[in-house]
Amino acid sequence: MQRSKAKELRTETDDLPGGDGALVSVDSLDWTRAPAPLRRSILDNKWALRLLVYGGILVAWQITAMVKGEFFLPTIPATLAGIVHIFTEGYYVELFATLQQLATGFLIALAVAIPVGALMGRFRFVEDLLSPWVNTLFVTSKESLLPILIIAFGVAFWYRTWVVIVFAVFFPIINTAAGVRYVDRELKETARAFATPPGRMFTRVYLPAAAPFVVAGIRLGFGMAMKGMVIAELWVLQGTGELLSRFARAPRRLDLYYALVIIIVAFAVTVTEILKAFERRLRPVSSTKESA
Amino acid sequence: MTHRRARAQTIDRRKLARWAASIVLFFVLWEIVGRSGIILSIVPPTDVFPALAELFREDDLMSATLGTLWIATVGFLIGGVLGVLFGAVIGSSDRWASVFDPIVSGAFAVPISMFIPVITVYLGLEFEAKIALVVLFNIFVIIVNTATGIREVPPSILEMARAFGTDRRDIYRRIVFPWASPYIITGLRIGVGRSVAGAILADLLLRAQNLGLVIRNAQGSFKLAELLAAVFFITIVAAITMGIARLVEWRLMRWKWS
Numbered sequence: 433m434q435r436s437k438a439k440e441l442r443t444e445t446d447d448l449p450g451g452d453g454a455l456v457s458v459d460s461l462d463w464t465r466a467p468a469p470l471r472r473s474i475l476d477n478k479w480a481l482r483l484l485v486y487g488g489i490l491v492a493w494q495i496t497a498m499v500k501g502e503f504f505l506p507t508i509p510a511t512l513a514g515i516v517h518i519f520t521e522g523y524y525v526e527l528f529a530t531l532q533q534l535a536t537g538f539l540i541a542l543a544v545a546i547p548v549g550a551l552m553g554r555f556r557f558v559e560d561l562l563s564p565w566v567n568t569l570f571v572t573s574k575e576s577l578l579p580i581l582i583i584a585f586g587v588a589f590w591y592r593t594w595v596v597i598v599f600a601v602f603f604p605i606i607n608t609a610a611g612v613r614y615v616d617r618e619l620k621e622t623a624r625a626f627a628t629p630p631g632r633m634f635t636r637v638y639l640p641a642a643a644p645f646v647v648a649g650i651r652l653g654f655g656m657a658m659k660g661m662v663i664a665e666l667w668v669l670q671g672t673g674e675l676l677s678r679f680a681r682a683p684r685r686l687d688l689y690y691a692l693v694i695i696i697v698a699f700a701v702t703v704t705e706i707l708k709a710f711e712r713r714l715r716p717v718s719s720t721k722e723s724a
Numbered sequence: 725m726t727h728r729r730a731r732a733q734t735i736d737r738r739k740l741a742r743w744a745a746s747i748v749l750f751f752v753l754w755e756i757v758g759r760s761g762i763i764l765s766i767v768p769p770t771d772v773f774p775a776l777a778e779l780f781r782e783d784d785l786m787s788a789t790l791g792t793l794w795i796a797t798v799g800f801l802i803g804g805v806l807g808v809l810f811g812a813v814i815g816s817s818d819r820w821a822s823v824f825d826p827i828v829s830g831a832f833a834v835p836i837s838m839f840i841p842v843i844t845v846y847l848g849l850e851f852e853a854k855i856a857l858v859v860l861f862n863i864f865v866i867i868v869n870t871a872t873g874i875r876e877v878p879p880s881i882l883e884m885a886r887a888f889g890t891d892r893r894d895i896y897r898r899i900v901f902p903w904a905s906p907y908i909i910t911g912l913r914i915g916v917g918r919s920v921a922g923a924i925l926a927d928l929l930l931r932a933q934n935l936g937l938v939i940r941n942a943q944g945s946f947k948l949a950e951l952l953a954a955v956f957f958i959t960i961v962a963a964i965t966m967g968i969a970r971l972v973e974w975r976l977m978r979w980k981w982s
Contacts, residue, residue: 450898469788478818478822478823481819481822481823482823485823486823486913515847557742560731560738560739560742560743560746561742561745561746561749563743564743564745564746564747565746565750568963569957569959571917571922571963571966572917572920572921572959572962572963572966573921573924573925573958573959573962574921575921575924575925575928576924576928576939576954576958576959577955579939579942579943579951579955580765580951580955582943582953583764583765583943583946583948583951584763584765584766603786630804655832655833655834655835658833658834658835659835659836661835662835662837663835663837663925663929666837666838666840666841666929667928668930673838676838676841677793677840677841678846679841680841680842680844681841684845686842686845689841689842693838693839693842696834696835696838697830697834700833700834700835701830701834701875703833704833715789724796
């Protein structure tokens with residue numbers, strides 16, 4: 433039902449701005465206007481359209497690179513070769529060090545955030561005590577905290593790990609708290625009626641019921657962790673951030689720079705998509721519960 | 725009715741009391757830890773606040789703040805206009821959504837700041853580069869919210885408008901945008917926060933200026949009290965900006981709740 437409605441909506445508004453006249457949808461349900469000629473365009477296939485647009489971008493990139501030279505933009509073959517160079521010329525050492533710090537910081541952040549979030553969602557007074565700080569730090573720029581962390585921890589492992597924690601911790605806290613707060617009241621009452629001990633309430637009732645929220649929080653927190661990591665390293669010029677900044681300065685190696693960007697993007701998108709898939713698998717459980 | 729309202733008020737009062745307690749507790753703890761000197765980098769608030777006053781007098785903190793907020797404002801206006809237009813295109817057309825959705829959702833997952841080095845290659849370290857960074861920071865959330873809002877317009881209403889012969893421009897002006905406006909305004913509100921964060925980062929990592937320069941100076945000279953004062957001040961500025969944005973959002977959306 434919901435789905436068919438969404439589809440209907442899309443087709444209704446399909447040919448509004450951005451689409452020029454030629455792009456009238458084939459399965460248009462629009463009977464109020466003069467019937468458009470049913471032009472079955474190759475552009476109705478989304479993969480064909482994607483191929484066209486992405487291909488166009490790549491061609492434009494390649495031509496710009498060839499005209500302006502490698503100091504402005506590396507060619508596509510040079511960039512792809514750059515990905516190989518990152519691994520053959522030993523730059524991957526920095527990448528792995530960065531990854532290790534990212535993982536450490538992120539796991540610590542989750543280990544703190546999920547229990548804190550669960551307590552905030554469960555107990556009003558915990559929420560009231562912590563929410564001014566969580567909400568303020570959540571929305572304001574955490575970048576400005578970096579100098580304090582530098583002075584406290586230097587510029588090595590623990591500094592970068594702490595930056596990751598500070599960046600990553602808030603999304604999972606807020607999402608877990610929201611998830612636990614909205615756990616089905618009947619579910620809670622049933623569990624209490626069976627005299628479930630408080631600790632077990634968290635592990636068997638609150639957290640599983642809040643799981644889709646928690647995983648969404650983990651996904652968003654992971655994005656923040658990567659952001660924090662890159663900013664931390666750009667600031668003190670260490671690790672992958674140092675590479676990014678070095679490749680853009682003299683001697684300029686934009687092929688390696690873009691190769692590194694592609695690697696980072698691929699990593700970020702892969703992890704995000706895995707967590708999204710995980711979220712989708714968790715969702716149906718809670719929706720069957722609602723409809724039952 | 726009155727009974728319920730009275731109860732709501734006492735609950736609110738309890739919440740406020742807890743907030744106040746939490747804030748007082750934080751400063752007391754900060755003072756104790758700072759005085760004890762267990763953690764070297766933490767200076768007690770009784771040293772930090774005089775340093776903050778000093779910053780206001782000597783480093784002209786006000787004009788530094790306005791400088792950073794100016795970059796945020798220009799970037800926000802550009803990102804807001806482009807983001808809403810682009811989001812409207814994606815939200816209205818299945819085709820463009822299928823092409824650009826992967827790019828926009830990818831941009832959400834990716835650390836934008838990794839483009840700072842290449843921004844300096846193409847745009848230098850000055851104003852243009854900073855604006856570009858701010859726009860990259862704020863535009864994607866605005867695009868996504870606008871597109872989502874426009875997809876939420878119920879088809880039955882559009883159908884009815886067409887049945888009455890409303891032309892496309894009016895459909896957009898009178899139906900689509902008003903219907904999507906809560907989403908768009910929320911996107912813009914989040915964009916305000918992103919813009920301020922982007923501007924602070926730009927003032928730190930591109931040419932050090934304004935608030936970024938204040939922090940850099942305090943960090944460079946190892947004046948801990950000054951540094952903590954600057955960080956505290958920036959956090960407050962960002963929080964106030966977000967508070968104002970939230971208030972504006974609430975004002976603009978009041979017609980919907982009443």
